[in-house]
Amino acid sequence: MPDPAESVEAMRDGLEAVGYLAAESTALVSFLAAKLGKPVLVEGPAGVGKTELAKALARATSRKLIRLQCYEGLDEAKALYEWNYRKQLLRIQAGAGAGETGDEGWSGVHDDIFAQEFLLERPLMQAIASPEPVVLLIDEIDKTDQEFEAMLLEVLSDFQISIPELGVMEARSRPLVLLTSNNSRELTEALKRRCLYLWLDYPEVERELEIVRLHAPELAETVARKLVEVVHMVRGLDLKKPPSIAESIDWARALLMLGADDIDSSVFQRTMSIIVKHRTDLDVVAERVGVKLDDGVLGRLGTTG
Numbered sequence: 001m002p003d004p005a006e007s008v009e010a011m012r013d014g015l016e017a018v019g020y021l022a023a024e025s026t027a028l029v030s031f032l033a034a035k036l037g038k039p040v041l042v043e044g045p046a047g048v049g050k051t052e053l054a055k056a057l058a059r060a061t062s063r064k065l066i067r068l069q070c071y072e073g074l075d076e077a078k079a080l081y082e083w084n085y086r087k088q089l090l091r092i093q094a095g096a097g098a099g100e101t102g103d104e105g106w107s108g109v110h111d112d113i114f115a116q117e118f119l120l121e122r123p124l125m126q127a128i129a130s131p132e133p134v135v136l137l138i139d140e141i142d143k144t145d146q147e148f149e150a151m152l153l154e155v156l157s158d159f160q161i162s163i164p165e166l167g168v169m170e171a172r173s174r175p176l177v178l179l180t181s182n183n184s185r186e187l188t189e190a191l192k193r194r195c196l197y198l199w200l201d202y203p204e205v206e207r208e209l210e211i212v213r214l215h216a217p218e219l220a221e222t223v224a225r226k227l228v229e230v231v232h233m234v235r236g237l238d239l240k241k242p243p244s245i246a247e248s249i250d251w252a253r254a255l256l257m258l259g260a261d262d263i264d265s266s267v268f269q270r271t272m273s274i275i276v277k278h279r280t281d282l283d284v285v286a287e288r289v290g291v292k293l294d295d296g297v298l299g300r301l302g303t304t305g
């Protein structure tokens, strides 16, 4: 297999070979990120393949994936490093037992307990300390606060971490960094400036059909096509939460298990909660799409094209 970092086409093929069907823009940005060593900020609605892109990039480039899952209140101790207090305490107790008391003894113990072996490396540090380059996924960065973002900026621009007790720790290799966001808050300009940007959206019918067929290959093509067309139609309604690719895949797998060979209004009514997950959305969809399936409008759509 050619090196995915060789060209945009090689990147697209590399991603496809590991089960990720990338749009042109996705392949392009991934290629540039690998070439330029710049982080990528991936934004888009839920379930369109943001997290999966990082996983696929790791598989395609044969790199280890290190993931930092962000959440409200995430701090440096959980993202960067913290001291292993328990181990430090044991060391101090052992020192006291061995008669390491007094100023001299204590300074020896102090030097000891702030050495690398007492450090608990968290994902950002692991990514930088790894001798082999890794893929670093900083997932759902929008869940953290701006303070955390500022700290991250430092790491991402200098690829080094300064530890007061130990000094500066330089990166041993440069990770390929992907940050994902669901847009729950606007990220700072400073962060955006340092990143390449990729907007992932719901794919067009043909690509989504390919993705669904990749994940549920046993489902008949006519059913898969109708499924994707129905999903696209549902997305066109004004819903609280439109169905994502993840839900299309789940629906395909469910239809397969139920042995459905068509999506008529009865199959749709029974299974639509797989793609629509809000009480009010269910009402809208049942009324608007159910009727169309009875009219055979989508039935005809499903067998054409």
Ligand SMILES: Nc1ncnc2c1ncn2[C@@H]1O[C@H](COP(=O)(O)OP(=O)(O)OP(=O)(O)O)[C@@H](O)[C@H]1O
Pocket (backbone or CB within 6 Å): 019, 020, 021, 022, 023, 045, 046, 047, 048, 049, 050, 051, 052, 053, 182, 211, 214, 245, 246, 249
């Ligand atoms: N281009 C693609 N090729 C193959 N599979 C895909 C593609 N896009 C999405 N998928 C599949 O869709 C599902 C959802 O993707 P993923 O979890 O990456 O979404 P997400 O954008 O990270 O969602 P969220 O914002 O909820 O975290 C996964 O099972 C993934 O395999």
Ligand SMILES: [Mg+2]
Pocket (backbone or CB within 6 Å): 050, 051, 052, 139, 180
């Ligand atoms: Mg995700």
